[in-house]
Amino acid sequence: MKNSGEAWPPEGTEPVAAHPDAPGPGTKLGVHFSECFGCGDEQDGGLHMESTVGDGLTVKSQFTVTEAHQGAPGLAHGGLLACAFDEALGSVAGNLLRLPAVTGRLETDFRRPVPVGSTLFITATLDGMDGRKIYVSAEGRLDAEDGPVAVRARALFVTVEFDHFTTHGDPNAWKKMRDSNRVNP
Numbered sequence: 643m644k645n646s647g648e649a650w651p652p653e654g655t656e657p658v659a660a661h662p663d664a665p666g667p668g669t670k671l672g673v674h675f676s677e678c679f680g681c682g683d684e685q686d687g688g689l690h691m692e693s694t695v696g697d698g699l700t701v702k703s704q705f706t707v708t709e710a711h712q713g714a715p716g717l718a719h720g721g722l723l724a725c726a727f728d729e730a731l732g733s734v735a736g737n738l739l740r741l742p743a744v745t746g747r748l749e750t751d752f753r754r755p756v757p758v759g760s761t762l763f764i765t766a767t768l769d770g771m772d773g774r775k776i777y778v779s780a781e782g783r784l785d786a787e788d789g790p791v792a793v794r795a796r797a798l799f800v801t802v803e804f805d806h807f808t809t810h811g812d813p814n815a816w817k818k819m820r821d822s823n824r825v826n827p
């Protein structure tokens with residue numbers, strides 16, 4: 643992102659290749675956890691994002707803004723847009739590297755209002771790694787793949803051991819996700 647004035651990805655970041663078992667371009671990714679606020683199909687108030695692997699090191703996601711996502715009347719709440727980007731950025735990191743990782747830092751630039759009823763076409767890119775640090779960036783265009791850019795984001799994800807989720811989270815929910823075969827560590 644130009645605005646912060648920092649180089650991106652930071653010095654020391656190495657290029658990466660997709661994991662040999664990563665889903666290929668055109669693969670629809672589906673839901674990684676049914677209760678996920680970003681993509682879950684058992685999360686009524688969630689974002690219900692849909693993602694597909696794109697060319698190169700990208701994942702393409704779509705998020706349609708509903709009345710449940712408003713901040714100002716008729717406009718998407720910025721925090722929910724940040725959530726959509728967290729999901730899209732986490733998806734490109736997790737699916738292409740097949741490593742468990744969590745968001746360490748997330749930056750967003752809101753460049754245009756995003757009205758209720760519009761769909762954000764988000765392209766997230768895996769920019770590289772430095773040790774456990776995974777650098778990813780994304781842009782979201784309004785209503786079409788080549789629509790005007792409404793939001794840009796970039797993030798640092800940090801790889802973790804699987805016990806991060808059972809130690810800090812809910813082991814039963816982890817088991818539910820694993821048993822659904824949607825993520826298969």
Ligand SMILES: CCCCCCCC/C=C\CCCCCCCC(=O)SCCNC(=O)CCNC(=O)[C@H](O)C(C)(C)COP(=O)(O)OP(=O)(O)OC[C@H]1O[C@@H](n2cnc3c(N)ncnc32)[C@H](O)[C@@H]1OP(=O)(O)O
Pocket residue numbers: 674680728729730731732733736737740741742743744745746747773774775798800801802825826827
């Ligand atoms: C077979 C496998 C299959 C895989 C799965 C595939 C399918 C996946 C599909 C879909 C993906 C999901 C999509 C969902 C996306 C949503 C994700 C979220 O919402 S995650 C929830 C929010 N985030 C948290 O809750 C983190 C809370 N924070 C922490 O737990 C820790 O702070 C953590 C793990 C991030 C780091 O803690 P430490 O103790 O392990 O490590 P330290 O040493 O502190 O950091 C490591 C390196 O990272 C830098 N770092 C950490 N945080 C930083 C920050 N905020 N800014 C800058 N650098 C940071 C540090 O400076 C350090 O760098 P140096 O190695 O020394 O160079």
